[in-house]
Amino acid sequence: MTQTYEPIQKLKPDDIVIALMGPTGSGKSNIIDKLTGAIGDGELAGRGLKSYTTKPNALRINGHHIYGDQIVLLDTPGFDDTTRTDIQILEMISEWLVNAYKEKVTLAGIVYLHRITDNRMSGAPHRNLRLFGKLCGEKAAANVVLVTTMWDKVKGDVGKMREDDLTEHYWNKMIENHARSDRFYNTSDSAWAIIESVIVRRIEGVPLLLQEEMVDYHRELKETSAAQQLYTQLQVLLIRKKDTIRQLAEQAKEQDDPKAIAAYQEELVKVQKEFEITFGAVNNLQLSFFRKILLFFGKKPTTKALKIQSQ
Numbered sequence: 001m002t003q004t005y006e007p008i009q010k011l012k013p014d015d016i017v018i019a020l021m022g023p024t025g026s027g028k029s030n031i032i033d034k035l036t037g038a039i040g041d042g043e044l045a046g047r048g049l050k051s052y053t054t055k056p057n058a059l060r061i062n063g064h065h066i067y068g069d070q071i072v073l074l075d076t077p078g079f080d081d082t083t084r085t086d087i088q089i090l091e092m093i094s095e096w097l098v099n100a101y102k103e104k105v106t107l108a109g110i111v112y113l114h115r116i117t118d119n120r121m122s123g124a125p126h127r128n129l130r131l132f133g134k135l136c137g138e139k140a141a142a143n144v145v146l147v148t149t150m151w152d153k154v155k156g157d158v159g160k161m162r163e164d165d166l167t168e169h170y171w172n173k174m175i176e177n178h179a180r181s182d183r184f185y186n187t188s189d190s191a192w193a194i195i196e197s198v199i200v201r202r203i204e205g206v207p208l209l210l211q212e213e214m215v216d217y218h219r220e221l222k223e224t225s226a227a228q229q230l231y232t233q234l235q236v237l238l239i240r241k242k243d244t245i246r247q248l249a250e251q252a253k254e255q256d257d258p259k260a261i262a263a264y265q266e267e268l269v270k271v272q273k274e275f276e277i278t279f280g281a282v283n284n285l286q287l288s289f290f291r292k293i294l295l296f297f298g299k300k301p302t303t304k305a306l307k308i309q310s311q
Helices: 028-036 086-102 123-136 139-143 156-170 172-176 188-201 209-216 225-253 258-285 289-297
Strands: 004-007 016-021 057-062 071-075 109-115 144-149 180-183
Touching (some): 004 028, 016 188, 028 109, 028 188, 071 188, 086 123, 086 258, 109 123, 109 188, 123 172, 139 144, 144 156, 144 172, 144 188, 156 172, 156 180, 180 188, 209 225
Parallel strands (some): 016 071, 016 109
Antiparallel strands (some): 057 071
């Protein structure tokens, strides 16, 4: 099944919009390649772990045998993007989602991707998942399909063991709220089976928690559950970077070799720069005590955030 696609800026009321989300390198753009017949070309797919998708891109699929030109795929960057900070990514994704919701367009579904080659849920993939849970919310979970990719790169029994761990310990809350899990086998047929299952099972008119918070409850981005989850994650990273700076400074003092000292100092400058960027992001997301009190006692969204197991 081969279709053409075109980037779009404007949505139509009857569009079937499906977002692809997940960490950098999990296969979002690759699935779009398979859906449009760009097999082997890597037209959209990024190379390695460098993120190709630097902002949300809406692509209309033309000529589907059932849905015609109604299918719109939203390709999104991961929160571990190589060219943007996590807060910049959240700002771009939220802007797109809020504008769509104001135009009375809700997502028909979300395909959330995870590499089955990852031997454990940690680091960036885990941070992405926890942030996604806060962005999505319980109500919209029924329109989510959790898809594992790269099955051709692992042995079947190893992949099955990792898949079971995901569904039992990390995806369980989403599955309890009627999300589904699936596998992508890196083929056009597999990609279309996932997309068509999303369309058939979709519950129409269900907003994401972030959309409800920002549009229906008029909250600023930094007041949303997703932004406050990011704030918590950045605080943890800040502590780790401070510890890394301390260790590098101590190790540099212990060196006698000028080359080794220069290498440690170079790494120290790099980490200090990362610390400053993270510190700035934390300050931008911090809420005043008074605002926290108002939000605590104020009117709450009709749905709750999805809580994902910590590491």
